[in-house]
Amino acid sequence: MSDFRNGFSTPASAPADMAVDAGLRSFxxxxxxxxxxxxxxxxxxxxxxxxxxxxxxxxxxxxxDGRLGLTVLGMVIQFLPLVLLFGSMFFMKNPxxxxxxxxYWAVVASIGAGMGVLFLRYTGGSLASTFxxxxxxxxxxxxxxxxTKKDLSGMGSFLIMGVIGLIIASIVNIFLQSGTFYLxxxxxxxxxxxxLIAYDTQRLKMTYYALGGDxxxxxxxxxxxxxxxxxxxxxxxxFLLAFMGGxxx
Numbered sequence: 468m469s470d471f472r473n474g475f476s477t478p479a480s481a482p483a484d485m486a487v488d489a490g491l492r493s494f495x496x497x498x499x500x501x502x503x504x505x506x507x508x509x510x511x512x513x514x515x516x517x518x519x520x521x522x523x524x525x526x527x528x529x530x531x532d533g534r535l536g537l538t539v540l541g542m543v544i545q546f547l548p549l550v551l552l553f554g555s556m557f558f559m560k561n562p563x564x565x566x567x568x569x570x571y572w573a574v575v576a577s578i579g580a581g582m583g584v585l586f587l588r589y590t591g592g593s594l595a596s597t598f599x600x601x602x603x604x605x606x607x608x609x610x611x612x613x614x615t616k617k618d619l620s621g622m623g624s625f626l627i628m629g630v631i632g633l634i635i636a637s638i639v640n641i642f643l644q645s646g647t648f649y650l651x652x653x654x655x656x657x658x659x660x661x662x663l664i665a666y667d668t669q670r671l672k673m674t675y676y677a678l679g680g681d682x683x684x685x686x687x688x689x690x691x692x693x694x695x696x697x698x699x700x701x702x703x704x705x706f707l708l709a710f711m712g713g714x715x716x
Contacts, residue, residue: 490675490680491672491675491676494671494675494685494688494689495613495671495672495675497689498671498689498692498693498696499693499696501571501689501690501693502693502696502697502700505571505572505575505693505697506697506700508572508575508576508579509575509576509578509579509582509697509701510579510598511579512576512579512580512582512583513579513580513581513582513583513585513586514583514586515583516579516580516581516582516583517582517583517584517585517586517587518583518586522583523583523587524538525538525540525541526538526540526541526544526580526581526583526584527541527583527584527587528541535584535587535588537584541581541584544577544580544581545581547577547581548574548577548578548581551570551573551574551577552574555570562687562691563683563686563687564683564686564687564689564690567686567687567690567691567694568690570690570694571690571693571694571697574694574697574698575697578697578698578701582701582705585705585708585712588712588714589708589712589713589714590712590713590714592713593708593711593712593713594708594712596711597704597707597708597711597712598704600707600711601700601703601704601707604661604703604707605664605696605699605700605703608661608664608665608668609664609665609668609696611665611668612664612665612666612667612668612669612672613668613669613672615665615669618669619665619666619669619670620666620669620670620673622662622666623666623670626659626662626663626666629655629659630659630663632655633652633655633656633659636648636652636655637652640652649709650709650710653706653707653709653710654706654710656702656703656705656706657703657706657707660699660702660703660706661703663695663699664696664699664700664703667692667695667696667699668696671688671692674688674692675688
């Protein structure tokens with residue numbers, strides 16, 4: 468409604484007043500609910516593959532020198548999320564909500580199964596405490612992305628380049644086996660994925676308004692939004708483990 472003062476009408480808040488938009492809140496709640504369910508499923512799968520010995524032996528094994536390694540099936544599970552994500556770029560030219568939903572749960576399941584190795588590397592207490600710290604950090608960073616008036620789009624490309632750099636550095640460190648380099652990579656990973664959480668949250672807001680209430684498109688956006696935030700959460704969690712995880716080995 469308009470507010471009349473001194474004979475003149477003052478227009479109501481513009482559509483971009485995102486803090487009070489019920490449609491936006493509903494959309495974001497759908498994304499966060501899907502994210503929360505995905506994290507619960509991934510955590511359950513990680514617990515099973517990391518603690519239930521018959522399944523554990525299918526995916527993980529000890530090398531001759533006693534180090535923790537992967538079986539052939541374990542390697543397939545570890546790389547499956549990347550295959551799914553890159554494959555979707557070529558095979559989902561016109562994505563539907565159903566197709567994105569299937570992609571989301573396939574990625575959640577494969578990442579969750581692969582994360583069982585964390586139960587072999589770290590104590591249960593340190594995994595729990597790191598998860599709660601990650602959840603608190605995620606909530607704060609997502610709130611910043613949701614409420615800030617500053618346009619974060621400019622740092623998006625920089626952060627994506629940072630992710631590519633992290634992947635390259637991690638591959639290099641497989642051969643170097645440097646503990647110091649690993650900590651540097653982890654510290655950069657925490658910073659980069661913290662930024663991506665805020666950036667992706669704001670990007671989701673902009674996407675909602677750009678779609679103009681198109682239900683089919685919003686269904687697709689909900690799936691992709693939950694997928695982006697899920698990947699950010701998991702990566703932030705794993706990088707924080709480098710500093711907070713209590714090693715079993």
